[in-house]
Amino acid sequence: MHPFTRQVRDFFVSLKLTVVLLACSLVLVFAATLAQVELGIYVVQERFFHSFIAIWHVGSLYVPLPGGYLVGGLLLINLIAAHIYRLKFEWRKAGIQLTHGGLIVLLIGELLTGLWQEDFSMQLSENETKSYSESFRLHELAVIDTTDAQFDDVVVIPDTKLARSETVQHPKLPFRVVTRAFYPNAALARRDASAPQAAGSAVPAITQGMGSAVAVTPLPITYKPNETNSPAAIIEIIGADASLGTWLVSPELGMPQTFSHAGRTWRLALRLQRAYKPFALQLLKVTHDIYVGTDLPKNFSSRIKLTTPDGRDDREVLIYMNNPLRYGGFTFYQYQMNAATGLTVFQVVRNPSWLLPYIACIMMGFGLVLQFGLSLLKFIDKRRTTSTPAAA
Amino acid sequence: MRTHRPTLVLAVLLLLLANGCRDREVTAYRVPKEKEAPPPMAAAAPSGGLPADHPPVGGAAPGAPAGAPATMANTAVPTASGAGLSWTAPASWTPKAASAMRRGSFAVKRDGGEADLSITAFPGDTGGLHPNLNRWRSQVGLPAASPTELDAALQHLDGQGLHFDVIELVGTANGAPSRMLGAITTHGGNSWFFKLLGPDALVAAEKPAFLAFLQTVKAP
Numbered sequence: 234m235h236p237f238t239r240q241v242r243d244f245f246v247s248l249k250l251t252v253v254l255l256a257c258s259l260v261l262v263f264a265a266t267l268a269q270v271e272l273g274i275y276v277v278q279e280r281f282f283h284s285f286i287a288i289w290h291v292g293s294l295y296v297p298l299p300g301g302y303l304v305g306g307l308l309l310i311n312l313i314a315a316h317i318y319r320l321k322f323e324w325r326k327a328g329i330q331l332t333h334g335g336l337i338v339l340l341i342g343e344l345l346t347g348l349w350q351e352d353f354s355m356q357l358s359e360n361e362t363k364s365y366s367e368s369f370r371l372h373e374l375a376v377i378d379t380t381d382a383q384f385d386d387v388v389v390i391p392d393t394k395l396a397r398s399e400t401v402q403h404p405k406l407p408f409r410v411v412t413r414a415f416y417p418n419a420a421l422a423r424r425d426a427s428a429p430q431a432a433g434s435a436v437p438a439i440t441q442g443m444g445s446a447v448a449v450t451p452l453p454i455t456y457k458p459n460e461t462n463s464p465a466a467i468i469e470i471i472g473a474d475a476s477l478g479t480w481l482v483s484p485e486l487g488m489p490q491t492f493s494h495a496g497r498t499w500r501l502a503l504r505l506q507r508a509y510k511p512f513a514l515q516l517l518k519v520t521h522d523i524y525v526g527t528d529l530p531k532n533f534s535s536r537i538k539l540t541t542p543d544g545r546d547d548r549e550v551l552i553y554m555n556n557p558l559r560y561g562g563f564t565f566y567q568y569q570m571n572a573a574t575g576l577t578v579f580q581v582v583r584n585p586s587w588l589l590p591y592i593a594c595i596m597m598g599f600g601l602v603l604q605f606g607l608s609l610l611k612f613i614d615k616r617r618t619t620s621t622p623a624a625a
Numbered sequence: 626m627r628t629h630r631p632t633l634v635l636a637v638l639l640l641l642l643a644n645g646c647r648d649r650e651v652t653a654y655r656v657p658k659e660k661e662a663p664p665p666m667a668a669a670a671p672s673g674g675l676p677a678d679h680p681p682v683g684g685a686a687p688g689a690p691a692g693a694p695a696t697m698a699n700t701a702v703p704t705a706s707g708a709g710l711s712w713t714a715p716a717s718w719t720p721k722a723a724s725a726m727r728r729g730s731f732a733v734k735r736d737g738g739e740a741d742l743s744i745t746a747f748p749g750d751t752g753g754l755h756p757n758l759n760r761w762r763s764q765v766g767l768p769a770a771s772p773t774e775l776d777a778a779l780q781h782l783d784g785q786g787l788h789f790d791v792i793e794l795v796g797t798a799n800g801a802p803s804r805m806l807g808a809i810t811t812h813g814g815n816s817w818f819f820k821l822l823g824p825d826a827l828v829a830a831e832k833p834a835f836l837a838f839l840q841t842v843k844a845p
Binding site for chain 2: 364371379381382383384385386387388389390391393394401403404405421422443446485489491498506509574
């Protein structure tokens, strides 16, 4: 083996690496727990665990820490490498091997969940039908060609591209979309259209749409779990010959904004990121039951109609607490409800690797039972052999 | 072959991670036309959204539903503060959620169509009566009118201690013939705007109900 290859192998097989990584994970969890007070659980998950390097703010200090992907990834490699090179398979150690195998599956499962899990929501009013779910936090700019009477042709630009002020020229758009300003969190208020934005405001001029009568006040990003950020962007549409103007887009603007260009009608909307499904749900009825004679909640349930365009599925389903709908790889949980206004919200989760933690736990449980069982048998056997001569 | 295994494992892991770190891309798709959706902010649950005894779920704010409407549930928008007005809406109007910019919101449905009634309030005179009337005119595709023309088009309505300037505008919104009934009143140093906007025939048919609704608006 080449000396360098051997060095790399020894590094990854090393038990010292395991100890260092476990120590790192302790520090990481400690730092993340403290940071959660300020940042909330979602941001902490993203910054500390779904990253390679985490930056921990301690007062005015910025402390770099190995992120969850780095620690978990190295731990996974370390564990697999140890299995290949250090732990030779023996029946009497089958329990340890199985337990380690379970740990590997658990780590891979967590990695795949971090990479592939979708966690969206679907909000429905009674009799409303939807075939898409929406992100809890991510936004997108939808540029919609509404000319066709039957269909909408939609081009969506993620908010990450707006935040980087990238110019978007898509083959389906006869114009360029240029971001002039993006505010991750902003407050909107009505103002006189003829008055300028607030003095000293760096907000670019808005020449088109209802944004011209709205004052935009950028706000700091909030991390509080009970608050949400409302982004706003000022975008310019530039045709082949000239600019068509600048628009303010925000989920806060109640009315859709439309314009005409090249003989077609377009609509602009900054909205929560959507994920369309190959089926539709219609909310038929929401029910909030209470125990008779009390105000105690007994049950929250939503009766929905599930349909597919090909007509293969057309059935009613009752979704209630702890009884989600599993369909097409998605799980719809009863999440929130307002029975008074006939409104329900489902949490829509897709996690292709959802079985792995269960498999891992079974492997580890079985491995531990096997290992302790083998040790017990060995102990009994040893005791029997040592006690036999004494008896004789 | 044995010596290549770590490299292979590393390569697979890096590929997985690279897959996870990829940026969201611009995408295009075609979807069947939606029925006119209610305005995003109007779709939110009313304040206190969940029943008071609903168990907290998912870590979201109680009363802040998970979708789009939750986005502005708690951000500070300089709308009017102080004591609000109260009203009684016709039973046929469907209450929608209030929001940071709306004090009240209703879906007015009739014959398969739907109009949107919004109630907003802002401090001061928000630029004055005439600019606001012209702003409404622009929303139904009408050019700005002179103060004299606007005054001539105004109707005046006295309700329960409040005076309303009411205007009716016919034009187009979103490419369809539309009608707007708007009413402005002042209370406690704030301007209150009541606006019903929707299909022409529907709003025309709802005018008596709208005027009767204004009569129910009262200060606390």
